Amino acid sequence: MDDIxxxxxxxxxxxxxxxxxxxxxxxxxxxxxVWQGENTSRSKGSFDE
Incomplete structure (x- = not known):
């Protein structure tokens, strides 16, 4: 390494x-x-309508 x-x-x-x-x-x-997966939840407060 001394030769460098x-x-x-x-x-x-x-x-x-x-x-x-x-x-x-x-x-x-x-x-x-990155794929987050499918949000199939329809609960109250879900952002996809």
Whole structure:
């Protein structure tokens, strides 16, 4: 690991940061959204009418 230049190390850190950020974002809001399921309840206070 001592053979890596400072520029290569910085590039690797930037790439790693971008990968971690993309992974974090994909976990919080996956592409296509999250399906909540069907609300078949017709009880009082239900928001779908």
């Amino acid at each position: 230049s400072a520029d290569d190390r910085n590039a690797l850190l930037v790439i790693l940061g971008l990968l971690l950020t993309a992974t974090y974002q994909a976990t919080l809001s996956p592409p296509g959204g």
